[in-house]
C-alpha cells in the first residue's frame with residue numbers, strides 16, 4: 001500500500017523504515033532535505049514539497065503527519081489544498097484530542113477523512129513495533145488497516161489473555177480503533193498520564209532503595225534528616241541496578257519501563273548524566289484536566305505531573321514560604337545548603 005509521510009524525525013523516519021520493510025511504498029517529505037535523502041537511500045520516494053508529495057500519491061491518498069502537536073494546524077493548511085475528496089490525513093503525533101475534533105470538522109466539507117492515531121513505541125518502535133490507538137470514521141480506518149498492521153508489533157510472543165480464542169483481534173496485534181475522531185488521542189492521552197505515574201512510582205522506589213544505608217557510619221549524613229530512631233535499621237548498601245535487573249524476571253512490577261530503567265542504571269549507576277529536570281509535553285496536563293472536567297479521581301496521575309513541575313524549580317517559592325513561616329512562628333533558622 002502507498003503512504004505519504006510528513007515529518008521524518010525520530011518517530012516518522014523509523015515508521016517509514018518499518019513500513020518499507022513490510023513491503024509498503026512510502027513517499028516522504030520533511031523540511032530537512034537530509035532526512036528525506038536518508039530514507040530515499042532506504043527505498044522511499046522523496047518529495048520536494050507538499051504539492052509534489054500529493055502528486056506522487058495515487059488517489060485516494062493516505063498521508064501520515066508525524067510532527068509536533070503545535071504545528072499540525074499549519075501542516076494541514078499546507079497540504080490540504082493539494083488533497084481531494086476521499087483522501088485521508090492521519091495525525092500520528094501527540095496532539096490534544098480536542099484539536100482532532102476541529103481538524104476533522106475543518107476537512108469534512110472537502111470530503112477529506114481525518115484519523116487521529118496515538119502512537120507509542122518511541123525510538124524502539126522500529127524493531128518492537130508501535131502500539132496504535134486510532135480514532136476516526138470506519139471507512140478510512142478500514143482502508144488503512146494494512147498500514148496499521150505493519151506498524152503494530154503483532155501478536156508476537158505475548159501470552160494470550162485467558163479466555164481469548166480464535167484469530168488474534170486487532171488489539172491483540174497492537175492496534176485498536178478506539179472510536180470516532182478524538183478517541184485515539186484521548187486513549188493515548190490517558191496512556192501518557194499513566195506513564196507519568198508509573199515512572200514516578202519506579203523513581204520513588206529506587207530512590208528509597210538508595211537511602212537504605214543512611215544509618216551506616218560511612219554514609220554522608222544529611223543535616224536535615226531527623227535523627228534515626230534506630231540506625232541499625234538502615235545499614236544496607238543495596239545494589240540498585242541489580243535490583244532493577246532481578247525485578248525484570250517474574251516479579252509483579254516487571255514492565256518495559258522497568259527494562260528501560262535497568263538499562264539506564266547499568267549504563268550510569270549514579271545517573272550522573274541527568275540533572276533531574278523532568279519536562280512534560282502536555283499529555284499529562286490534558287489527562288488531569290479531563291479528570292477534573294469529568295469528576296474522575298486521578299490523584300496519582302496528578303501528583304506525578306506536579307512532581308515534574310517541582311523538578312523544574314516550580315516549588316521553590318512555596319518551599320521558601322514554608323521556611324519563612326517556620327522562622328516567623330518558631331525562630332527556626334534555615335540550614336544552609338551543602
Ligand SMILES: O=C(CO)[C@H](O)[C@H](O)COP(=O)(O)O
Nearest residue numbers: 094120279280281282283284
Ligand atoms: O508519547 C510518548 C511516550 O508514550 C512520548 O515519549 C511523550 O512525548 C513523552 O511525554 P512527556 O514529554 O510529557 O514526558
